[in-house]
Amino acid sequence: MTVLLMAGALAITPPAMAAQDPVLLGTTQDFAVLAGSTITNTGPTTISGDISGAPRGDIGLHPGTAITGKESIVLSGGAYHQADAVALQAKNDLVTAYNDAAGRLPVLRIATELGGQVLKPGVYDSASGTFGITGTLTLDAENDPEGVFIFLMESTLVTASNSNVALINGARFCRIFWKVGSSATLGTNSTFVGHILAMASITATTGATIYGQLLARVGAVTLDTNTIVNGFCGIPTVSTPVPGLTQVPIYPPLSPTPVTGVPGITLAPGVTLVPGTTFIPGTTLVPWPTPSATNLPPTGDKTADRSTLGILAAGTGIVLVLAGISLYLFKRRKAKS
Numbered sequence: 053m054t055v056l057l058m059a060g061a062l063a064i065t066p067p068a069m070a071a072q073d074p075v076l077l078g079t080t081q082d083f084a085v086l087a088g089s090t091i092t093n094t095g096p097t098t099i100s101g102d103i104s105g106a107p108r109g110d111i112g113l114h115p116g117t118a119i120t121g122k123e124s125i126v127l128s129g130g131a132y133h134q135a136d137a138v139a140l141q142a143k144n145d146l147v148t149a150y151n152d153a154a155g156r157l158p159v160l161r162i163a164t165e166l167g168g169q170v171l172k173p174g175v176y177d178s179a180s181g182t183f184g185i186t187g188t189l190t191l192d193a194e195n196d197p198e199g200v201f202i203f204l205m206e207s208t209l210v211t212a213s214n215s216n217v218a219l220i221n222g223a224r225f226c227r228i229f230w231k232v233g234s235s236a237t238l239g240t241n242s243t244f245v246g247h248i249l250a251m252a253s254i255t256a257t258t259g260a261t262i263y264g265q266l267l268a269r270v271g272a273v274t275l276d277t278n279t280i281v282n283g284f285c286g287i288p289t290v291s292t293p294v295p296g297l298t299q300v301p302i303y304p305p306l307s308p309t310p311v312t313g314v315p316g317i318t319l320a321p322g323v324t325l326v327p328g329t330t331f332i333p334g335t336t337l338v339p340w341p342t343p344s345a346t347n348l349p350p351t352g353d354k355t356a357d358r359s360t361l362g363i364l365a366a367g368t369g370i371v372l373v374l375a376g377i378s379l380y381l382f383k384r385r386k387a388k389s
Contacts (some may be wrong), residue, residue, distance in 0.1 A: 072175060072200035075153045075229045077247070078145030079138070080267060084130060084282040086112040086142055087254075088270040093121030095258070095277035101129040108282045114139035121275075129283075146267050150249045153231040156202050167215060173199030173227075181206030181233070185215045191245075193223035201228045201246070209236040209248070213257075217245040225263040226285030235271065238262065256280075 084099045085091060091113055101109025109130025113119060117135045133139040156175045163169070164178040167187035172194060183205050193199035199222065203209075209232045219225070228246030230236070235252045238244050241259040248254055248264070253271030256262060261279045 070158060072156060072173065072202060074200055074227055075149050075202065075247070075249075077149050078142075080142045080145040080149055080265075082108050082130075083110045083112045083133075083142055083267065084108065084265055084280045085110075085273050085275070086139070086146060086265070086267045087116065087273040088114065088143070088268055089116040090272045091116075091119045091275070092272065093119075093125050093275040096124050096126065097121075097275045097278045097280070098126045099128070099130065099280045099282075101282045109280075110138075110142075112139040112142050114143045116272075125275075143269070146249065146269055149267075150231060150251070150269060153202055153229050153249055154204065156204070159204065167212070171201065173201055175202045175204065177204040177206075182208045182210070183230075184210045184212070185217065185242075186212040188216045188218050190218045190220060191223045191228065192220050193227075195222050197222040197224055197227075199223060199227060203230045203246075205231065206233040208232065208234055209250075211237070211239045211242045211244060213239040213241060215239055215242045215244075217243065219245060224285050228264065236266075 080086065082101070084101050091111065099109050099111065109128055110133060111119070111125070111127065111130060112133040114133075114135050119132070119134065122132075133142070159175045159177050162171075162176050162178060164180045164182055164184060166183055166185045166189040168189075170190045170192055172192055173196065183203055191201055201223070209230055217228075225245045226247075230246050230248045232248060232250040232252075232254075234250070236248050236250050236254045238254075238256045238260040240257045242257075243261045244264070245262075246264045248266050250266075250268045251270065252268065253273065254266045254268045255274040256266065256276065256278045258276045259278070260276075261281075263281050265282050266273050266280065
């Protein structure tokens with residue numbers, strides 16, 4: 053998504069902010085949605101967690117049992133856990149995660165309105181005990197993919213319609229945590245990033261897209277035609293060099309093009325989008341290299357390996373030997389005639 057920062061965006065540089073570890077989620081990490089009382093869905097909602105083989109799209113409920121509108125949910129890479137032992141363990145782990153986030157220090161106090169701000173990794177709260185997002189909040193990891201952002205609210209989190217959380221310079225959705233003392237409401241057609249750990253309830257209004265988790269300790273989670281992605285969060289790497297081969301940079305690419313509607317995702321020149329592909333915010337997609345004399349078709353890690361070179365060399369040798377034999381036989385026949 054092209055990030056257009058609001059005029060007068062405020063860049064926050066925390067004074068001597070200590071590096072934070074990620075909040076410990078335990079088994080809760082496998083749940084895209086977890087609630088205490090009920091889960092209600094209206095309209096087609098897609099919940100996914102099957103990125104890179106990580107099944108993190110579970111839907112859980114405990115001690116409540118009722119999931120309304122279940123037939124309109126498309127669940128990929130997950131399962132339902134309604135008042136079972138798995139859901140109970142996840143709820144217990146949610147309490148631990150909530151308390152972990154709530155106790156983080158030091159805390160930097162900032163404005164209640166997050167829209168228009170550019171924030172570095174750290175722990176944040178506000179004098180009002182609430183946070184809101186109108187427009188775009190930009191989270192800048194400063195090229196540290198392990199940079200952690202923790203937002204502490206005594207009461208509510210409210211995002212406006214069409215608001216957005218944008219990730220830059222290595223920020224990743226799995227390192228962003230929102231501890232909400234009461235309830236969270238995500239605005240219509242907004243894009244939200246991070247793990248919401250709410251004491252009471254969470255409401256995702258019509259068309260809201262979430263990259264992360266909706267975790268409500270005692271209350272309900274209400275959905276309405278949403279997209280929720282809670283996938284594996286890997287760190288972009290560079291392929292290991294192989295002598296004699298042209299390497300393909302995986303991160304960062306040259307002149308990346310943002311993917312519309314997906315925060316933190318960029319495409320290198322020549323990349324073609326495949327319909328239905330799920331993306332992880334904060335990663336970069338690059339094209340496969342074009343086969344050539346020094347750049348063979350890539351393997352799974354986007355480099356050609358030595359075994360491929362060996363097969364090519366052996367095949368070339370066999371062709372040359374057969375050509376020599378054919379030429380020898382041709383000259384003998386010609387001499388006899």
